[in-house]
Amino acid sequence: MELPARCRFLKGQQMNAPEHFFASEPRALPDIQSAGDRRNLPIQRVGVKGVRHPVLIRTVDGGTQPSVATFDMFVALPSDVKGTHMSRFVEILEAHAGVPLDPATLRGMFDRMLERLGAQRGEIALTFTYFMRKTAPVSGVSSLMDYEASFHVTGRVGAPAQVHMALQVPVTSLCPCSREISNYGAHNQRSHLTLKIETKAPMHLDDIVRVAESSASCELWGLLKRPDEKYVTERAYDNPKFVEDLVRDVALALRSDARVDAFTVESENFESIHNHSAYARIDFVRGA
Numbered sequence: 001m002e003l004p005a006r007c008r009f010l011k012g013q014q015m016n017a018p019e020h021f022f023a024s025e026p027r028a029l030p031d032i033q034s035a036g037d038r039r040n041l042p043i044q045r046v047g048v049k050g051v052r053h054p055v056l057i058r059t060v061d062g063g064t065q066p067s068v069a070t071f072d073m074f075v076a077l078p079s080d081v082k083g084t085h086m087s088r089f090v091e092i093l094e095a096h097a098g099v100p101l102d103p104a105t106l107r108g109m110f111d112r113m114l115e116r117l118g119a120q121r122g123e124i125a126l127t128f129t130y131f132m133r134k135t136a137p138v139s140g141v142s143s144l145m146d147y148e149a150s151f152h153v154t155g156r157v158g159a160p161a162q163v164h165m166a167l168q169v170p171v172t173s174l175c176p177c178s179r180e181i182s183n184y185g186a187h188n189q190r191s192h193l194t195l196k197i198e199t200k201a202p203m204h205l206d207d208i209v210r211v212a213e214s215s216a217s218c219e220l221w222g223l224l225k226r227p228d229e230k231y232v233t234e235r236a237y238d239n240p241k242f243v244e245d246l247v248r249d250v251a252l253a254l255r256s257d258a259r260v261d262a263f264t265v266e267s268e269n270f271e272s273i274h275n276h277s278a279y280a281r282i283d284f285v286r287g288a
Contacts, residue, residue, distance in 0.1 A: 033083035040079045045123070047074035048089045057130060057149075058102040060206040069101075069128035075119035088116050101126075103151070103163040103202070110153045110161045121156040130167070130205055134221050136228040137235075143223035149205055166196040167208045171216030172232065173269050176240035188217065188236055189272040193246060193265065201259040211257075215249035217241045243269045243278040251282045261286050 051071040056064040073089040092113050099105055106124065114122050130149040135142055148168040155161030171191050179186035193212040197203065213219035217236040224232065241249070246267040254263045262285040269278040 033081075033085050035082045036080055037082040038080075042079040043077040045074040046077050046084050047122075048072070048086055051090065051093065053093050054097070055126070055128060056098065056100045057128065057205075058100040058105075060204045064100045065131065067128040067130065069126040072125040073113060073122075074124075075114065075117045075122040077119070084117055084119075089113070092116060101151070103165070103199075106151055106153050106163055107161045110155060114155075114157055119157075122154075124151075124153040126151055132206060132209060136221050136224050137231045138227040139225040141223050141225060141228075143221060145220065145222050147205070147209060162198060164196055164198050165203070165205065165208065166194065167205060167212070169193045169195070169209055169212035170220050171213060171246075172218040172220065172236050173243070173246060173267075174217040174236040174240045176242060176245075178273075179237065179240050186237060186240065187271075187273045189270050190220075191216065191243070191246065191267055191269040193250060193267050195250065195254070196264040197254065197260055198262040199259045200261050203257075203259045211253045212250060215241075215246060215253060243267050243280045247280045247282045251284060255284060255286075 049072045051073070052068055053071060055067055055069045057067055059065050071093065073092070075084060077084055092109060095112070096105070096109050099109075110122065110124050113124065114120070127148065127150040130147045131144045132147070133142060134145050147170075150166045152164040152166070153161050154164075169192070171193055172188055173191040174186050174188035193216065195208050195212055197208060217239045218232045221228070221232075246269075247265050250265045250267075251263070254260045254265065264281065264283050266281045267279065271278055
């Protein structure tokens with residue numbers, strides 16, 4: 001059966017080219033975003049927020065770990081330009097699909113974003129869950145432990161982009177005062193140590209986890225057997241820490257690491273004997 005004339009025209013053509021359906025001759029569509037704007041108001045951050053995308057995270061052994069990240073991507077918009085091209089942010093993510101992410105590759109993504117959007121300044125922030133395999137202290141059983149991680153990239157054309165890493169590490173803290181005044185036992189709780197770090201040399205997420213966990217009364221594991229529970233109970237009791245102790249011990253370890261230029265360390269202790277949290281924070285900039 002002979003095809004209608006319109007179908008014969010489309011046969012062999014790209015079916016996702018809408019101009020073939022709506023015009024006899026292809027024509028350029030107007031680019032409204034690139035039009036001028038006369039309100040004389042620059043926009044510091046414009047872009048996309050909350051974009052979920054599969055990623056590969058570079059692991060400490062040089063391998064990769066799959067995860068799902070939530071991206072915020074912004075550029076600065078001059079006062080005389082009407083809008084940015086929102087689709088290009090997602091194009092950047094698609095172009096980097098399958099590229100293992102670490103500070104170096106994120107700088108490359110950031111530079112490409114500024115180039116593609118024709119922007120002078122911008123930022124990329126992504127949050128994701130990072131897993132480490134851990135071995136229980138006595139039984140030796142293996143299990144995964146999850147941590148909330150993020151990278152934040154900022155910069156401008158003509159200067160190296162800055163990459164800040166952040167990691168939230170859950171730990172155990174045991175109250176020194178409770179232990180001292182009680183005939184037996186002491187109250188303890190889960191605490192969240194959050195470390196935000198800017199480095200001048202490579203530092204992996206695993207390194208940050210170890211700093212946080214070694215500064216706590218005791219670290220956490222995904223799977224423990226009874227001998228392990230005995231160990232973690234006694235370990236915390238023998239190593240009591242106030243919320244102030246937690247942030248100071250982490251700060252001492254980071255300050256002594258030559259790779260670290262600046263950091264913020266926070267601890268929130270979810271008190272087991274109160275309906276509120278205890279909190280402490282230390283900020284540090286080397287040379288300041």
